[in-house]
Amino acid sequence: MEDETSGAVSAVLEATSQPFCSFVLLTDGTTSASTILKVRYSPVWGMTVEAMIFDGQDANVTLAMLSHLVSQARQVRLRSPCATVVVVSHDPAFLADFAESSLKGRLLVWATRLLVVTRLTLPQLHALLPAHWTFSMMNTIFLNLEETSPNTRYSVYTYLPYSPEGAQVVKAAIWSPVRGIALLTGTSLFPDKFQSFHGATVNVTTQPWPPYWVEEEEEAPDGTTVKKYSGSDYLILKTISEALNFTPSVIPTSSWGEAVRRVEERVAFMTTVYHVALTERWQQYGFTYIYEFNQASFSLAKPGLKPRWQSLYYPLTGQVWAGVLVGLLVMPIVFSKISSAGETQDTDSRLPTGTVTLEVMGILVGQNLPLSLPNTSSSRLLVAAWLVFAFIIGTVYRGNLTAHLTLPKYPPRPETIEELVNVIDRVTMPPYAIVWRNYFATSESKVYQRLAQLTSLGPSFMEGLQMATEQNTATLTGRRYLANMIAEHFTEADGSTQLYLGRESIFPGPSGWPIPHDAPYQPQLDRCLMAIIESGLYEKWNEDILRQNRRRSQRRKRKELSQQPERRRVDEVESGGSITALTLTHMQGPLLLLLLGLALTGIIFTGELLLQVAGSPQEQKTVARAVTKAQGGTLPAFGRQVL
Numbered sequence: 001m002e003d004e005t006s007g008a009v010s011a012v013l014e015a016t017s018q019p020f021c022s023f024v025l026l027t028d029g030t031t032s033a034s035t036i037l038k039v040r041y042s043p044v045w046g047m048t049v050e051a052m053i054f055d056g057q058d059a060n061v062t063l064a065m066l067s068h069l070v071s072q073a074r075q076v077r078l079r080s081p082c083a084t085v086v087v088v089s090h091d092p093a094f095l096a097d098f099a100e101s102s103l104k105g106r107l108l109v110w111a112t113r114l115l116v117v118t119r120l121t122l123p124q125l126h127a128l129l130p131a132h133w134t135f136s137m138m139n140t141i142f143l144n145l146e147e148t149s150p151n152t153r154y155s156v157y158t159y160l161p162y163s164p165e166g167a168q169v170v171k172a173a174i175w176s177p178v179r180g181i182a183l184l185t186g187t188s189l190f191p192d193k194f195q196s197f198h199g200a201t202v203n204v205t206t207q208p209w210p211p212y213w214v215e216e217e218e219e220a221p222d223g224t225t226v227k228k229y230s231g232s233d234y235l236i237l238k239t240i241s242e243a244l245n246f247t248p249s250v251i252p253t254s255s256w257g258e259a260v261r262r263v264e265e266r267v268a269f270m271t272t273v274y275h276v277a278l279t280e281r282w283q284q285y286g287f288t289y290i291y292e293f294n295q296a297s298f299s300l301a302k303p304g305l306k307p308r309w310q311s312l313y314y315p316l317t318g319q320v321w322a323g324v325l326v327g328l329l330v331m332p333i334v335f336s337k338i339s340s341a342g343e344t345q346d347t348d349s350r351l352p353t354g355t356v357t358l359e360v361m362g363i364l365v366g367q368n369l370p371l372s373l374p375n376t377s378s379s380r381l382l383v384a385a386w387l388v389f390a391f392i393i394g395t396v397y398r399g400n401l402t403a404h405l406t407l408p409k410y411p412p413r414p415e416t417i418e419e420l421v422n423v424i425d426r427v428t429m430p431p432y433a434i435v436w437r438n439y440f441a442t443s444e445s446k447v448y449q450r451l452a453q454l455t456s457l458g459p460s461f462m463e464g465l466q467m468a469t470e471q472n473t474a475t476l477t478g479r480r481y482l483a484n485m486i487a488e489h490f491t492e493a494d495g496s497t498q499l500y501l502g503r504e505s506i507f508p509g510p511s512g513w514p515i516p517h518d519a520p521y522q523p524q525l526d527r528c529l530m531a532i533i534e535s536g537l538y539e540k541w542n543e544d545i546l547r548q549n550r551r552r553s554q555r556r557k558r559k560e561l562s563q564q565p566e567r568r569r570v571d572e573v574e575s576g577g578s579i580t581a582l583t584l585t586h587m588q589g590p591l592l593l594l595l596l597g598l599a600l601t602g603i604i605f606t607g608e609l610l611l612q613v614a615g616s617p618q619e620q621k622t623v624a625r626a627v628t629k630a631q632g633g634t635l636p637a638f639g640r641q642v643l
Contacts (some may be wrong), residue, residue: 004177005145008154009117011181011450012143012173013084016189022080024073026098066097070105080291083112087230090119092128099132113190114140122146126169129159133266136161138519139190143171152177156189161244162197194521197246197264203268204237204248205259211484212272232541236291239537240528248272256432260285265514270525276509278434286519287512289526291533295505296436298420298427299486301469302500303411312590315400324393328364332357338379363392414474415503421450425472428464431457433477451506461485469498479505480512480542487550493557495550501584514613 029443077083085107095116102108116135120128125144129135135142142157156173162335163170172189176183208215212233220226229250241248251268253259259273262268274292275281313321336356363386373449414420420427428437432453440452446459455476459467464475465485475482482501490498511608512529515522 004115004152005117005154007062007177008143008175008181008298009086010113011175012141012189014114014155015088015181020080021082021084022076024076024085025088026069026073028091028094031181041149052352062094063097063101066101067105068306070101070107071100072224074105077109077112078108083603084115085112085134086115086117088117088579089619092120092124096126096132099134102134103132106517108134109518110139110523112139112585114138115138115143117143119145129157129169130161130167135159136167138195139193143175148445156181158189158191158195160191160406162200164198166198166200192482194524195243197244199247200246202246203243203262203271204272205251205253205262205268206233206272207256207259209233209255209273209481209489211480211542211549230545232538233273233544235541236529236532236538239532240525243528246526259516260514263514264518269515269519270523270628271514273513274511274512276511278435278439278509281514284562285516286522287515288515289529290510290512291529291538294509294510294511295479296476296507296509297482297505298413298476298502299465299468299499300420300424300474300502303413311405312401312593314404315397316617324364328360331360335360335379337380338376360386363387366390366394368610412499417451417502417504417506420474421447423472424454424474426456427454427474428456428459428467428478429450429476430460434459438478462489465490466498476506478509480546484546484549488553491550491553491557493554493561495554547616 008198073085077085085096087095089098095118109115112126114134118125125142129142134140136142137158140158143154144157146153146155154175155171156175157174158170159167160170161167170187170191171184172187172191173181174184213231214234217225218228223533229248237248251262253262257415259268259271260281263271270288274294276289276294276296277287281287316324332353336353363383401487414423434457437452437455437457440448440455443449443452445614460477461477461481462485464473465482467473468475469490479501484503486497486499492498513525519525592643
């Protein structure tokens, strides 16, 4: 019987294995060493590992030894281009323990072939195969002895979780000492279980995350409420489900933590929204093909214009203003000297220095020309030069002033991480983003460490963005998600937004869908994902969704304005329609200049009155007589009040 078992195992392995593959053999001690040696020395294998667990030991000791052997076998598998694992046992309990240990120890991937040699009854076999992920989902076949000598026959069974007839145990081949191995029609020893799901339902988990995954409730024709899904990652799932022929079923979850935990437990096949492949996450679950490089960025409120009295100063540089001031001080002196030198015979026709200064200033601001032209050629040439200078300076100043007022220069805003941590009070992120804060805190960069100190967990992204419009805070997450939230909730009727995205990304995060470790259907998912990304569909879907959300937000704002006429009129007045209306923010400089002039005039006028009152004794006597008359009642009440 042992020789026949060895022949059956060798026949199956020779029909399926490739040269230079590692060969791992595990047994519970029910098979003699001679059987193991006969299989081991088959010329096909490149490496052999023997592991024997003898029966009769304590269950905990057996599990500990089995886990250790599985760990050693995994090292062999990792160091080999391919591997075949053979497990020999007739004990269902041992096989169940091996299935759990191999799953926890990550012994098998889809490229690893598992052959279980056993002697179970058909009811035991039909109950064992679908009960364990290792036997039902992985690349596993069972070589089962069904009859004893002299009519010895081994049957090869495999479990197909997805087939046109549904999940079932399928007999793939028969081996007998006389005829050898015979494959049954339409089957193979190691069939591809996930080439097509044949319309089956596949469990997935997710959470709303626009623009990648959006959930909306709609009323069905029968009156019930159904969920409608959209988004770029939903379109990926929809495309993959059509290619692999399965129907996705979204398992309700309350948080992202629960969503990925369902994947770890293999209740769900995947979480269908991208996750950044952090080192900490790789330890918990695997990832599909890295199809997205999430550009983590931050969002802040756009800085507004602050009232600045320097608006009159900005059109010209300091050097130009200094040159104009020098010309304004020198020109009256030169003009007076030239005029006095050329008109010495007629002293009455000379203009006072104050009048000359006023005329020079009037020409400069374009408000006046000389009252009388000078008689000498030198004076006329000087006036002409000053007129040209004033014309050029005035034209340039007025043009730049108009541009500065209508197209003002906004204050600088943080665009990099270094600038962000220096000016912001707090960075908000949801509670599950604690892995990000830990990642920043363990970084060697001082900037990232400072970012971790400023990070506050708690508010949702929507609450964080609203806080950013009211306080000196920022919100940090994926760039596309932030762009979508801003476009959908913070876009005005004219297309402007209250928030902006920082130019610099924090880091490009390679991202994929979370799947169980060593998921056997990963090659099919990766092939579909690569086809979608390489065709450019994913980028197009994201751009279309962002454009639709921006337009939807603008339509909503316009509808709100149409329903509130008063608010619409206020917005039109503030914006000036198609013309930019200048506000106090722009015109603070001229107003302050006017107030300063009025204040100085009032001070000088008061001083002049005081000097006039404190003038000659005759004036003092006149004022005293006026006061006496007022007190004597000779003047009306108004006159007395004035005095």
